[in-house]
Amino acid sequence: MTGPHGLWIGFAAVLLALMIDQWIGEPPPRWHPVVWMGNYLGRAGRWLQAHVRPQGADWPSFWRGALAWWGGVLLVLVLAGALQWLLLQLPWGWAALLLGIALKPLLAWRMLTDEVAAVEAALGRSLEEGQQQLARIVSRDVTQLNEEQVRESAIESLSENLNDSVIAPLFWFALLGLPGAALFRYADTADSMWGYRGDYRGQVWEWAGKWAARIDDVLAWVPARITGLALLLSGMRPTRCSLQRLQQEAAQTPSPNSGWPMAAMAMVLDVRLRKPGVYTLHAAGQAAQAGHVPRAVQMTRVAVLGLLGLTILFAALAAFGWQGRAA
Template identity: 30%
Template sequence: MIISAFTLALALAALLIEAFFSYPPKVYAAIGHPVGWIGALINRLDGWLNASRLSAETRKTGGIAAIAIVVVVAGGVSYMFADWAGHGIIGFALLACIISSLIAQRSLFDHVDDVARALQLEGLPVAREKVGKIVGRDVSELDEAGVARAAIESLAENFSDGVVAPTFWTVLFGLVGAATYKAINTADSMIGHKNEKYALFGRATALLDDIVNLPASRLSAIWIAIAAAITPGANWKAAKDAVLRDARRHRSPNAGWPEAAIAGALGYKLAGPRMYDGALVEDAYMGTGRSELNFADVKRALMLYRKACIVQVAFLAVVLILVW
């Protein structure tokens, strides 16, 4: 593990590149996206090692092998590229651009803002369609408040695992950390489910994803609480209280931290029972405020999210100055 001015600068540059430019559509059209490359590998491994004809024990072992292969490939390829790029100006720029593609800072804002706009201007069916792109639950029966809560919950959770976590692992291990983390997180989103198909095959992936997201989930709650202190209408003390009271009650060891922080800061009540894969999943509520939310409440959450992103950038900049 090397926390250096170089990796700090990489993380800071990647965040700024993603915030201002996101992932260029022309680049996507030409070569796709790194997450898509990882997803293609996972799909292949899923087909080979999780076939229905295989025994339960074989599928469980296959799941361990699958995530091991994903980690080795992502870590190995990124290590070779980072070694080739070196530490010069051009190499730094290349690495920062690649890492920026593994961070979902601006794209997360855009997706959640699309939901808010749909609720405000396009109606509930369109809003359900928009929110269905960023959540894994059943959205067909959600009312306006349900769509708003789902969007805010997704914003909170993805701030942790889509923004803070890749930044954290970049600071520790540069491109290798970011790429390996993103590979694990992508695998979890694809096969880390508790349904019949993936309960055994995805078990190791889900556990590993929980482990690598532990630091970022706690950090994300801190960034949100600090952001609440500089956001009009938000309450940093309520954010802190909600995290301490509710975060560990969430069914996920990580998602409850940013969800409770946002809920407390803005006076919302999030999470609770939800439909996943056709089944009702019981979960604790995060926060004790209002649950009847609308597009304006999503906009407030987005404002807090932007401030939290700024807090993270400011923190990295200060640490970089101190270690330069």
């Protein structure tokens, strides 16, 4: 989508997708493209696990995993590209509307904030209910977590998934259109299903999922830093010192990307976020309390709306630039 015409169609599609997300939420599973991606990855994953070696270097599994990943992504790109091409043949109003409807399932902003807010509501009833609600959005064992740790995990999941479920798909949509957003959601889904080290729920993904994990790191690298900076801007006036601190805090996590939004949220909320034996973000911060989860949800809204405002500004400047060259 190039030129001022395509630019405004794309921007209108983003606005419509976000509005549909807030008003309606997720489509039924049978019509959800991310569910379709997960179904393919589940079948391919069972094939991969049937040939995996439980110990030692397993290059055959690595190449099978890469091949299975590419098979799915080529299908995703072809379908998303063909759909976008067809929609762009329509009058611009219909193109923007239908492109926004197609983009919406590749975003999950409302579902993310609702699920995280529900953790705090469940904790208000009992620790066990809070743990059960948290288990819906994290893959770690939650049964041994106390109230503070449940809140920390909820805030971490909110921060990390703000990038994975909202900012990164929009970033790749801005660069590559609908195929770009679909590409990222496929890569993120593959990483969430295959990208584990060692034994995970009785399966070994160390080599079979290595390609999926690495390519997700690459695709999320820039958006994760944008998300971290947007969160930092949402709650404080950033200085050179705070930007340096954000980089230092983010580097504590083993992931090259997830530390950026998590560290930014910790700094903005002035709360300590920990994964025992792995990292402690903003160690001088206070313990996570009941009010921190709702504030974290609010900070994500400010961050997304701030980025949307900057996008409007850049889109307007680009459109004026094209008009100036045409004149």
